[in-house]
Amino acid sequence: MGSKGFTLWFTGLSGSGKTTLARQVEQILRDRGMKVEILDGDVVRTNLSKGLGFSKEDRDTNIKRIGFVCHLLSRNGVVAIASAISPYREVRDYNRRMIGRFVEVYVKCPIDVLTKRDVKGMYAKALAGEIKGFTGVDDPYEEPLRPEILVETDKETEEESVQKIVRSLELMGYVPGADASGETSEEEEEKIRQRLRDLGYI
Amino acid sequence: MSRFALIGLESAPPRFLFDLWRDDLPNIGSVMKEGMHGVLGGTIPSSAIPAWTSMAACQDPGQLGLYGPTVRAARDHAQPVEATSEHVRAKTIWNYLSNQKLNSLVFAYPETWPPKPLKGVLVAGAETPAKDAQWTYPREASREVEAAADGDYMFDATGYGGPENERLLEQVYEMTRRRFAAFRQFARKKEFDFMSLVEIGPDRVQRAFWRHLDPEHPRYEAGHRHGSAIHDYYVFLDEELGRLLNDLPTDTSVMIVSARGARRSNGAFRINEWLRKEKLLAFKEAPEESGPLAFDKVDWGKTKAWAEGGSTARVYMNVKGREPKGGVPEADLESFRGELEARLSAIADESGSPLAPEVSRPEKIYRAANGVAPDFLVRFAGRSLRVSGDVGGGAFFLGAGEGDAPDADSDPEGVVIWDHPAKLRPKRKERYSVYDIAPTILSFFNLELPAHWIGEPLF
Numbered sequence: 001m002g003s004k005g006f007t008l009w010f011t012g013l014s015g016s017g018k019t020t021l022a023r024q025v026e027q028i029l030r031d032r033g034m035k036v037e038i039l040d041g042d043v044v045r046t047n048l049s050k051g052l053g054f055s056k057e058d059r060d061t062n063i064k065r066i067g068f069v070c071h072l073l074s075r076n077g078v079v080a081i082a083s084a085i086s087p088y089r090e091v092r093d094y095n096r097r098m099i100g101r102f103v104e105v106y107v108k109c110p111i112d113v114l115t116k117r118d119v120k121g122m123y124a125k126a127l128a129g130e131i132k133g134f135t136g137v138d139d140p141y142e143e144p145l146r147p148e149i150l151v152e153t154d155k156e157t158e159e160e161s162v163q164k165i166v167r168s169l170e171l172m173g174y175v176p177g178a179d180a181s182g183e184t185s186e187e188e189e190e191k192i193r194q195r196l197r198d199l200g201y202i
Numbered sequence: 203m204s205r206f207a208l209i210g211l212e213s214a215p216p217r218f219l220f221d222l223w224r225d226d227l228p229n230i231g232s233v234m235k236e237g238m239h240g241v242l243g244g245t246i247p248s249s250a251i252p253a254w255t256s257m258a259a260c261q262d263p264g265q266l267g268l269y270g271p272t273v274r275a276a277r278d279h280a281q282p283v284e285a286t287s288e289h290v291r292a293k294t295i296w297n298y299l300s301n302q303k304l305n306s307l308v309f310a311y312p313e314t315w316p317p318k319p320l321k322g323v324l325v326a327g328a329e330t331p332a333k334d335a336q337w338t339y340p341r342e343a344s345r346e347v348e349a350a351a352d353g354d355y356m357f358d359a360t361g362y363g364g365p366e367n368e369r370l371l372e373q374v375y376e377m378t379r380r381r382f383a384a385f386r387q388f389a390r391k392k393e394f395d396f397m398s399l400v401e402i403g404p405d406r407v408q409r410a411f412w413r414h415l416d417p418e419h420p421r422y423e424a425g426h427r428h429g430s431a432i433h434d435y436y437v438f439l440d441e442e443l444g445r446l447l448n449d450l451p452t453d454t455s456v457m458i459v460s461a462r463g464a465r466r467s468n469g470a471f472r473i474n475e476w477l478r479k480e481k482l483l484a485f486k487e488a489p490e491e492s493g494p495l496a497f498d499k500v501d502w503g504k505t506k507a508w509a510e511g512g513s514t515a516r517v518y519m520n521v522k523g524r525e526p527k528g529g530v531p532e533a534d535l536e537s538f539r540g541e542l543e544a545r546l547s548a549i550a551d552e553s554g555s556p557l558a559p560e561v562s563r564p565e566k567i568y569r570a571a572n573g574v575a576p577d578f579l580v581r582f583a584g585r586s587l588r589v590s591g592d593v594g595g596g597a598f599f600l601g602a603g604e605g606d607a608p609d610a611d612s613d614p615e616g617v618v619i620w621d622h623p624a625k626l627r628p629k630r631k632e633r634y635s636v637y638d639i640a641p642t643i644l645s646f647f648n649l650e651l652p653a654h655w656i657g658e659p660l661f
Contacts, residue, residue: 031293033300033321176319176340 005074006174007099010083012107013136015114017153022083024162041084054133060091067095087135089142106147113154203623205454210400215463216241229444237621238628244462244614244636247514251285253461254312259292260640260655264568274574281497295640296320304395309385328358328402350387351380359406367410378403382442386449407435408464412609420602460616467611470590470600473509482506489594502527511591513612516576626661
């Protein structure tokens, strides 16, 4: 029963749904009795990474700090869930190497959809030049090449994305699950299995 | 006290425990004497599903989208499927406890197959089809369950039939003994904060032997050797409960519940056969003999309504635009619903006296109507008739014990008996609610109640 820790790393553009999905997955894992901590990029910048800006160096430092805390938590049996834009591939991979038990979730959503959604009004400001160095507008975002889990929030409902993440974790053996696929459809189940087979997990 | 044990006696009616056999059931009596007891108002329909699920998830059948033992996935013409844990989307008591790192032991709770993960151990309910699919969580717990249950844990007793249902009686005793033995084995470990066992045995003996208990049952025979079959089983069950009470950690607060009760069944009204005669349910080829409604045989274009049987029938209208081949024009939905309710309400028995059923609409009795809700529900409890969904053969009524009709039907009134900690003072009520159980348990553990829950703690 003593489940091992691991890190679930949500990456994606601002407003793509990382934090919402992370919170929902957190609740499901907690309902199964697992120990879970969330490290949210926005929150971390008010404490752990207070004072850091948005230059590439500062962004990398921020992501490495989050990665370091995830590493400590994971090796002590906690599921660490990170939710941060984390735009640079190199530093995400650095964390992956350090942590080992690392699952990357790419929360994908096209920039034009995000610009239209613009819940926090940030894209409008970035496009108007009021904010500089905004990821996806005038700062780069490097897509993950082989994320364990890909969710497309412009095409899937929130519930579908959450189910896909949880089911993938079950199949990878990170989260205790039952034989039955539960909430996922047969077609979706096969897609998830195919991805994990391609990545050599199952 | 820091632990809680919820012991479910499936379909135990208040009368047996509170009046009829109170003196013969000393262990249940001891829990009653130390604590509170009362009638527990349940759900409509009062079938195991949704009753027990409503208790565990603290939401009504409409909110859960579970209106009976079968589920329609969509408003199409596919045969409804048996409800399983996969249809339970709401969180149950043990999900909330797991969330707070409390350990649960859940044995045979209805609608828990396939088993879903939790912090603790879960043994799936009577609906488990076979042991080749996972039936415990975690999977490896099954070995320990089997070992403690003479090598063969039994989910249910199904040996109805034969001249006297003898085999069933033997099975029920064996099943109960093994389940309690396995449960005690886990409970003794003192690892669990919350322990729950639901014993289906009372329901099984009542369905098979009510006729020998109740002089008003149409097939009652005075002095029958099974006259005390139900009573004797309850005495045996009480002894098992006594052993369990001895083995539970001393800091355990014990609650005995039934999410529903039972009553005599005088037979059944065959609703689909009636709909067929009324030309509201049409077939591509008429069913030759009586049998379950086969959806592929129905002429859906000419069908206006059909129903699922049970203690309460769930009536579905076949509406154009809503169902693929609807026989009722969409504009007539409301007027036809009213008309059909009135026609059903006017049905009389063979001697001409009205059956006076209770008709209820989902939007009136539930807080929501999620999933595919029936258009209305109908219950013939005043005449102690169940509803059969079978078609064919011509008859509208099934006599007591005819076909596979059970002797007993479910009833929405169950029991709650709670040996509560002295510092918690239960509220005095005429009648408690099935929705009060989950809030009582979370409050017992000092946990916050989810805002969407509809009951309140007993104290």
